[in-house]
Structures are given as C-alpha cells and as structure tokens.
Amino acid sequence: MFEPIFLAQQALNGLSFGALLFLLASGLTLVFGLMRIINLAHGAFYMIGGYLGVVVAGLTGNLLLGILTGVLVVAVTAFVVEVVLLRFVRGQELPEVLLTVGVSFVVADLCLAVFGGDPHTLPASAMVQGSLTIGDLTYPWYRIFVIGVAIAIGIALTLVQNRTRIGAVVRAGVDDREIIQAMGVNIGWVFTGMFIVGAALAAIGGTIGAGVLSIRPGIQDEVLLYALVVIIIGGLGSVSGAAIGSILIGLIDAFAKAWIPEFAYFTIFAPMAIVLVLRPTGLFGRTV
C-alpha cells in the first residue's frame, strides 16, 4: 500500500487527471468567474473538440491538426452561441441556465447523430507513444505530456491575465463595466472574445483528453460536473485557484480510490462541500 512505486504511480495518476481537469476548468473559470455567465454547455464544447479532434487526428495522424480543427469549430460555435443567444440574457442566471442546457442537449444529440455511439479515443499513431521507465516505475509518456500541456496553458493564461493589456481590460471590465466603456472599450466584444477563449480551452481539453478519457455519449455532463467542482473549490475567476483545485481533486481521487474505495463516489464532492461550508468563496475566490 505504501511502496514507493505505488505511491509514485498514484501521484502521477492524480497529477495527470488533475491536469485534464485543469484544461476543462480553466476555460470555465474564466467564463464563469469573470463574466458571471453560467455556461452549462461547457461540457458540450469539450465534446465537440473531442470528437472532431479524434476524427481529424485519426485521418491525418497529426495531433496538432486535430486540436486546431476542434478549436476552430468550437470557436465558431461559441461565437454564435454568445452573440445570437447569450447576449440577450446576460446577467440573468436562470435564463442562462435554460439556454445553455438547451445548447448542451442539441449539441450532445447532434454529436450522437454524426459520430454514433461508439466511444472515441485518440489513435495511438497521433499520441505521444511509449512509456517512461525509471527503474521499476513505468509511466505512459502521453499522460506526462498532458501534465506538460496543462502547465503551459496555465502559465500562458496567468501571463495574459496579469501582464498584458487585454488581460487588464478584462479584469477592469469585470470590476466596473461602465468605466471601462467610458474609456472607449467595446466591452461587449471583449466578453465575446473571452467566451470564445473559454470554449477553445474546453475544446483543447477534449482533444487531448481523448487520449486518457474516451469521448462518448454522456461525456458532456460528466466533465461539466468535474469542472464545476474544481472551480468552486478553487474560486471563481481564479486561474491559480483552478490549478490548485485540479491538483487537489486529482490527487484525492487517485489516492482515495486506492485507500478508501468504499468512498470512491464521494471523493469528488466531499472536498467541495467541505470548502463551501468553511470558505464559501472557494480557496482563491473573491467576495464580490
């Protein structure tokens, strides 16, 4: 139970799952945390990215092409959803819920119609192959790759948010819309852009994640649930919070399954409930 190889493997399992969660959650925390848009269609964006990425990567053998296709289609979809639908209900929670649930239903069903019911995974040819072997420990390179991608995206997001002008505009716009508009910024398009970025992150997560978690009917609700848990724990709007939350949930999940399997079901929700009771804004959230 406590042998070093086992511990190392479980830790890596937890980290790679956490990395996947971060890819999911980073997009959602931006949309949700900063723009206060309840987007229950986030899982559907992940799903489109996943299916398209797998199909294209399967046809071309190239993972990057798969990712790009997924991102492109999802970006267009997100643009349409935001401009045509979400703008009308901005600020109203419950209509947003109904609207995004509706989008999710439509997307999920259309994916079923187009891609069928078989689970889809990245073909081995498109993935980073082989395993890393250090002594007795063997670990698949692809999962390490997922961790790498998550770290890269996390750093990029933080830099953009804190060091660039667009990041400053977004943060200012969230704090005080009117002033930023008075300064001549078209806040509407900035928010649309943010929404698209959030969706694109989900799409990337979908394609890359398809090497770890197969894409199949029902995946959109599953990943949405995980993403919501992570951002609640981490605090809405905080990329670092999403990172911490993802790592936490990933590790807890991996070790709990090994050490207290009777509670495997609850390992996702118990931490969230505990955090909410003790610190309702999440670990890094802001009190508005």
Added chain:
Amino acid sequence: MRSTKMSPRGRWSAITAVAAAAALALTACAPPGASNDGDNGGDTGTLKVGYISPVTGNFAIAGQEMVDGWNLYWEINGTEVNGVTVETIVEDDAGNPETSLTKAKKLVELDNVDMVVGPLLANTALAVAAYTSTVDVPNLHPVAAADDLTQRSANDFTVRTGSMSGSQMHYPGGVWAADEGHKTAVTLCPDYAFGWESCAGFSQGFEQNGGEVVAQYWYPNGTSDFSTYVSQIQSAGADIAFVTTAGGAPGPDFLRSFFGLGLGDSQELLMNCCSLDQATLRALGDEVLGFHSVSNWAEGRDSDTVREFNDAYAEKFDGKIPSLNVAGGYMTASLVASVIEKNGYVTGADLVAAISNIEMEDSILGKAKFDEYHNLVAPVYIREVKKLDDGKLYNTPIETFEAVDQWLGRTPEEALALPNYSQDFQGLE
C-alpha cells in the same frame, strides 16, 4: 414561522379542493375500459412485439446492436412464420428505468403488444419484468444479465433468451484460470450488481478449483480513468487478473491504462464478454491480439451457423463483426420463430413455456436449452483474440464449457437461499 393569514378566498378554494379530491377518490365508479384483463394482441395472424432498447444515451451502441440483431433475423428469414406475421415496435429508453417502464406501459396498454423484448440494462430489465408479470405479458431478455431475473424474481412470464446471468457467465472463467495453473488472482469489477455477480462467479470458480483470490477491487459506475485501479492490480502481483466491464467505453479505457503502465507483457489478464467485445477490438486493434476473455458468445467459433450470421451482419453493417448484443437479439428472434413454427400463434405464459421447452442443437450460441427458471443453459467459451483469414480480429474459442447452468454447482434451493451477491458476499466460504 408566522401564522399564515388565509384570505377567505384562499380558505374556500382549499376546502373545496380537498373535499373534491376525497370525494372523487372514494366514490367514483370505474370508467369504461378500466378492466384490463389480458385482451392484448390483435388477431391471431399477427404477433406484435414491443422491443425496448437504449438507442440513445451512454449505452447507445449496445442498445442499437441489440435492435440490429433482432431485425437482422427477420430480414433474412422474412417476418412471416407458419402463417403468423411478426410485427415489431421499437422504443428507446435511453438507459433510464423510469422511461423503460413508461415505454413498457405504452407498448402493453396502447399498442397491445403480445410480448415485450428487452430492455438491456439490469436495472431497467428488472423494473420492466416486475411490471410485465403483473399484466401477464411475456418478457424476453436478449442481453440483460441480472441474476435475479431468473432467480429470486423469476416468474412464468420472464425468460432470458440470449444472455446468461452474471455469475453464470463468469464462473467457467474462474475454473479455467485455476486449471491453467494460476494460484492467485485479483479481480476488478464494476461496483454494482452486475459487477458483484460477475466477480462472484469467477471467484467461486477459481477458489473451488484450488486458487486463491488475494484481492478484489471495485470501480464506481461511470469510471473513465482506470489508472488507479491498474496500479492496484500491479501492486497486488497476482498470477492472473480478472477484469469485467458492462460494455462500452470502460473496456478500451481500462486497456489503455493497462498498456500505459507497462502491464501488457507482464500481467496475465482474463476479461469478460463486454470488455473485450468487438467495439473494444475495433478501438484497440492489434494491441489486444492474444488476449483472453470468457463469454457465451464467440464470433470466431468454427461453425457454419456462426459464419452465416457473421456474413449476414457484415453485409448489412459495413463489414463489422457482431458482438454479444447482436447475437442476443438474433438468438431471441430465432427462438420466437421456432416457437411459432411449431405451435402457430402463442402468447402469454404459453409462449414462455414453449420457449423454455426448446432445445437447439446448433444455434449461434451453440447447443442451447432452458432450465425451469427460464434461464439459458448453453456453452461458455474461453476466447482468445485472433486474426483470422480475412485479416480481422475475432474472439475465438480456445476452450468450451458445455451446458453451463446458473447454479454454479449448487442445487437451485441452496443457491436461492444465499443472499444476493455484493461487495461483502461473493459466495466464498
């Protein structure tokens, strides 16, 4: 709470409503059509079949395959048998038991079907069987594997026509594993009834023949990331690992983690029907050559009946090879056709009794008959993934256990006296 101040109007409407409800419930006389005594079915020239399957949702692929198998039989052989036309109405239950029940009611009460076939998942199957037995409508199960359908909940109207109960199907796997010389085993099964029954079957087969199950792991329904469990299997270090899934994505998901953590060459593995079925073979390809599994269906079996069936399916479905779900649907159809051929139009308990009396020498599942609890008694195969002459991967039998019944070596009375299988009770001493 403050006292609620009722306006006169509010009080008035409340009292009226309550009085009306009470009066209605107690004094109303039966409306016309209230007596619903088995006058189902139309004329004796048509056998109406209600077919429930999860054609959408998480199990869409399995649900569609079950429908395809049934339809394939009638397309090949025509829907008219011995002067009786078989008419099928397909309903989708999306894997949700409440929907299954509503569809079953609709089929029985609105469409007046003579029998209900399906649904697929264990919980939906038990719910529908409980309902159909109260309205005297036969319920045939091509794929559902819940033990109790033909044990504690068995009745005159329920028959398992294409699959086996969970423990029944996997027991020979344990026997084979022990016979192969493996001394220790570790099991990984889904954490619900189907998983408990499957692992119980294997474990009993294994331990009754000299092996020892050193550890049992259970994964929650809906698991997609198996890396944790693969790590645990690795640290258990047993001679053989027995892994089951209920079909769909978990099969490939598990195998990917298995290979990724380097166990592909070092850990002997036995899987079940549904984790190593054609969908998994399509997803993983040559990586799983040589892998073993236990099931009552083997598409690579050397038999003309199987070959014809495979060809017919491949012709209609883009060269794909049939899985257990297809075989179950097809088998059920052939049983129904047999009954009509011999007896003409039958329904109700007679239909179930007639099916239970059938003995088929050469069905696609091998030599098949039924026990008094309306459960299938047929061969179980230990299969190996082989590439046959057409270049495709098939699960091919390397060992056959004939006439496997659901009692695992006990008498029915002994078996039924045991509690249901669970994490804590696996039938071991």
Added chain:
Amino acid sequence: MNRTRITGGVVILALIALAIALPYIGATSYILSLISTILIAGILAASLNFLVGDGGMASLGHGAIAAASAYGVGWASKAGLDTGTQVLIALGITLLVSFMYGVLSMRTSGIYFLMVTLALGMVVYGLAFRLSSVTGGENGISGIRRPEFISEYWTFYYFLVGSFIVVTVLLWIVSKSPFGASMRGIRDSESRMRSLGYSVTSYRLGAFMISGTIAGFAGLLSVWLTHFVSPTSAGIHRSILLIVMVILGGVGTVFGPIIGAAVVVLVENVLSNSVERWPTVLGLIFILVILFARAGIVGSVIKLARRLRPGPNSEPPGASDDPAGLAPSSGAPVSERNHTA
C-alpha cells in the same frame, strides 16, 4: 374581482372538470398514466418553483430529496410495513434530508448554493448505490405496492389530481402569506431585511423545509405510480430537468411548473416515439423559449395578457400572484444575487 380574475377562475374550473371527466370520455389507462406522470413531475417542479421564485434559491438537489423519500417508501413496502408507517418513514426521511440540505447550504447563495445542493444531491445518489442492502444498489427496488384504496389506475389518477390541487393551493397560500412576502423581501435584498431585524437564516431554512417536504411527497407519489425506484431518480440529469421545467414554465408563476413538466414529459415520452432526434427538439424548445418568451411559457402569457388589458396597471410587482420571479429587464444589476453569505 376584475375580469381577468374571473376569466382565470373559470378556466381553472374548466380544466379541473376536464381532468375529472377524462377517464369517462375514453382516455385509456396509458394516457392517464402519462398524465399522472406529468402531475407528479408538476408537484415536484412546484416545490422547486416556490424555492426559486419566492426564495430566490435555485437548487440542483431536489430530485435527490424526492428520491430519498421514494427509497424510504420502497424499503418500507418491501419490509411489509403498513401504509401509515410507510408514509411516516417517507416523511421522516424527507424532513431529515431537507434539514441537512438547509443547514449545509445556508451560508451560501447564488451559484454557490446551486453547487452545494448539487453536491448534496450527488451524495444521496452515491448513498443509493452504496447502501445496497437497503436500496438494492443499481438494481433499485421493484415491486412496490401502493395502498389498496388507490390501487386502481383511475382511482390513483384522481388521487393525483386532488393532490396536485391541494399542493398548488397550499403553495399559493404560503406565497401570499406574510411569510411569503418576507421570503420575497429576502430574495430581493438580504441586507435590507437583515437590517430590519429579520432572521434571514431561519426564513431560508423554513422555506427549504416547506419546499423539501413537498418534494418528498412527490417522491412518495412517484414510487406509488411506477412501483419502482432506482438511483437514476437521484442523479444530476433529473435535477437539471427539474430546474429546466421550472424556468420553462415561468419562475414564480402558479401554473408554470405543471406546464414546464408537461412539455418535458411529453417530449421525453410521446415525441420520442416518432422523432429520433427528440433531445435536439427538447433543447431547441428551451432555446426558443428563452429567446422569445423569457419569462417562461406561463410567465409570458401573463405578461402578454397584462399588456393587452386596458387601463392603468397599478399592481406593484411581487404582491400579486403574477410572475415576480427572476426574469427582470436585462439591465438589472446581478451583483446582489451573486453574493456569498
């Protein structure tokens, strides 16, 4: 009473008369069981509607409360206990679960409240699987009998019609009462109510208990209808559909829940017979309602009626039984609603 009230009253009476006459004018047992399903879903949606509309608290865990109650009845029925005891057990479980929900979620509001109730719902879902000796695990409990006096499908139908009327009237009374008014005050501005000396937490807890009790009642009815309960009823999909029903019908309206329930149940069960892509249709319905009838179906009808009515509209919002829910004009500031406690 003005003309609208009279018209409304007449329409309601006509509908009740139709409901009563239905079995006698040829509705088959299948149609009645469909309507029964709608009525039960309507009761459950109504319980949530009260919490969302008057209380401003959107919960994603109500399906689980109903399921817990259903499991209580199921277990009691299989254990051979008589009807009275079964109902008592269901009530006990409902109160306990609602209380737990209430206590654990009181510090949160807005999206956090949504998430806590979601988490608690998933806990119930997990327990339904885990405690398999009591709940039957994934197989659920089947073969549950309902009491003799309503064992016929048509007597049970009347019982449901009656129950629905009673629940609707009850919720309406609570809503019109001072308690309801206080709830709306808290919904609109917690800080103001607190400064006026109201104990916000007790009010919210009270509202949750009322809502939860009715949800538990709906759970009891549903297991009496289907003779079956399984973990799916406690899952997230059910709870999402519930809140969708409430919004679809019109938050805070009296008849919104049943209309929303009717749309969802009919598409799920009737449209699915002829249209394979019915989930797409359902999703499109949601989208179209939001685009063109944002206050929900019933809410928009009421708005339309009000606009067409001649004469000044002197009713202050929130004081009547019109939708005063969370669908204000789009410029409304949301910062207060997204508070954390």
